[in-house]
Amino acid sequence: MTEPRLDIVAIGNAIVDVIAQADDAFIANEGVAKGSMRLIDTETATGLYGRMGQAIEASGGSAANTVAGAAALGRRCGFIGQVAQDQLGEVFVHDIRALGVEFATPAREGEPPTARCLILVTPDGQRTMNTYLGASQFLPAEALDRDMIASAAILYLEGYLWDPAEPRAAMQTAIRIARDAGRKVAFTLSDAFCIERHRDDFKALIADGAIDILFANETEILSLNQTEDFEAAVAATAGQVETLVVTRSEKGAIAVRGGERFAVPAQPIDAVVDTTGAGDLFAAGFLAGQAEGRSVVDSLTMGAIAAAEVISHFGPRPVADIKALVARKLG
Numbered sequence: 298m299t300e301p302r303l304d305i306v307a308i309g310n311a312i313v314d315v316i317a318q319a320d321d322a323f324i325a326n327e328g329v330a331k332g333s334m335r336l337i338d339t340e341t342a343t344g345l346y347g348r349m350g351q352a353i354e355a356s357g358g359s360a361a362n363t364v365a366g367a368a369a370l371g372r373r374c375g376f377i378g379q380v381a382q383d384q385l386g387e388v389f390v391h392d393i394r395a396l397g398v399e400f401a402t403p404a405r406e407g408e409p410p411t412a413r414c415l416i417l418v419t420p421d422g423q424r425t426m427n428t429y430l431g432a433s434q435f436l437p438a439e440a441l442d443r444d445m446i447a448s449a450a451i452l453y454l455e456g457y458l459w460d461p462a463e464p465r466a467a468m469q470t471a472i473r474i475a476r477d478a479g480r481k482v483a484f485t486l487s488d489a490f491c492i493e494r495h496r497d498d499f500k501a502l503i504a505d506g507a508i509d510i511l512f513a514n515e516t517e518i519l520s521l522n523q524t525e526d527f528e529a530a531v532a533a534t535a536g537q538v539e540t541l542v543v544t545r546s547e548k549g550a551i552a553v554r555g556g557e558r559f560a561v562p563a564q565p566i567d568a569v570v571d572t573t574g575a576g577d578l579f580a581a582g583f584l585a586g587q588a589e590g591r592s593v594v595d596s597l598t599m600g601a602i603a604a605a606e607v608i609s610h611f612g613p614r615p616v617a618d619i620k621a622l623v624a625r626k627l628g
């Protein structure tokens with residue numbers, strides 16, 4: 298096995314977020330489950346955009362946010378995802394490269410346009426996401442940069458990419474490339490509704506030993522195991538992956554590795570402004586810590602620091618110097 302050139306390569310939907318504040322009544326009127334991610338078509342995207350309030354645009358995408366965070370923490374990262382040849386595509390590519398993340402997936406010609414996620418943030422800071430997948434659903438396996446995947450210590454994949462068929466096949470290929478190169482595979486379960494759609498596939502991936510590091514939040518680990526019993530859910534999945542990380546919102550997070558359980562509290566913050574990216578940045582901190590050879594507890598703490606920063610402002614990527622925040626806490 299050769300020395301990895303990169304720390305983390307992620308494959309994910311290449312999305313620009315469109316973020317606006319909304320009250321609970323607006324969410325209810327739209328018929329969306331608060332706190333969830335739903336996929337929407339062109340017509341719904343156009344209608345909802347017309348109804349939502351003044352918005353800000355910022356590059357997003359779950360796995361893209363994670364490598365953006367890991368790069369901000371000083372890790373060498375790459376990203377693979379499909380944009381279209383349009384203005385939002387240029388914005389996405391500019392932003393990911395500006396962070397020093399390697400990105401080389403060619404933009405796709407013609408329709409549909411670059412993906413966008415219409416995010417409604419309620420006064421409690423909770424985010425409700427409406428994703429128009431656009432070009433990102435057409436990431437073909439041929440677009441994978443095999444050398445980039447083989448040269449990264451960790452391949453990171455998002456469950457969201459399991460929805461469209463082409464990226465699903467691409468991810469299965471990517472897992473094989475990483476495995477053949479002796480690399481680790483990390484996976485986030487993404488969202489409870491996404492698990493509803495793909496539970497059998499996700500369970501098979503886990504049971505087959507395709508995943509080394511699995512990320513879930515509380516709802517997701519319960520949904521995966523179809524139980525209301527948190528301890529039973531953790532026990533059932535922890536035995537099948539090298540490392541299981543479960544985030545628990547304001548209660549912090551736990552990890553289980555080799556039968557041993559670790560826990561960290563959430564980092565204190567003044568106010569939860571927008572939880573978009575909390576899980577993504579937690580994964581960034583944890584993976585960056587692992588890539589640096591830190592302990593499980595210190596890696597969890599890095600996750601909590603990165604997550605706390607991102608939820609204290611609007612937008613899914615860090616604005617403060619999270620590397621400095623980590624150095625202050627952990628050295």
Ligand SMILES: Nc1ncnc2c1ncn2[C@@H]1O[C@H](COP(=O)(O)OP(=O)(O)OP(=O)(O)O)[C@@H](O)[C@H]1O
Pocket residue numbers: 424513514515544545546547548549550562563564565566569572573574575576577579600601602604605608
């Ligand atoms: N209210 C909060 N106060 C402090 N930290 C929080 C709070 N909510 C979340 N966090 C931090 O963010 C991490 C991830 O949160 P959570 O478990 O809600 O993930 P998630 O559901 O994947 O988030 P999202 O899908 O909104 O990105 C937590 O482990 C914690 O460190």
Ligand SMILES: O=C(O)C(=O)C[C@H](O)[C@H](O)CO
Pocket residue numbers: 309310312313314334356357358359360362414426428455457458573574613
């Ligand atoms: O990453 C995805 O696939 C999404 O559905 C939406 C993202 O979580 C969103 O863009 C976060 O910034």
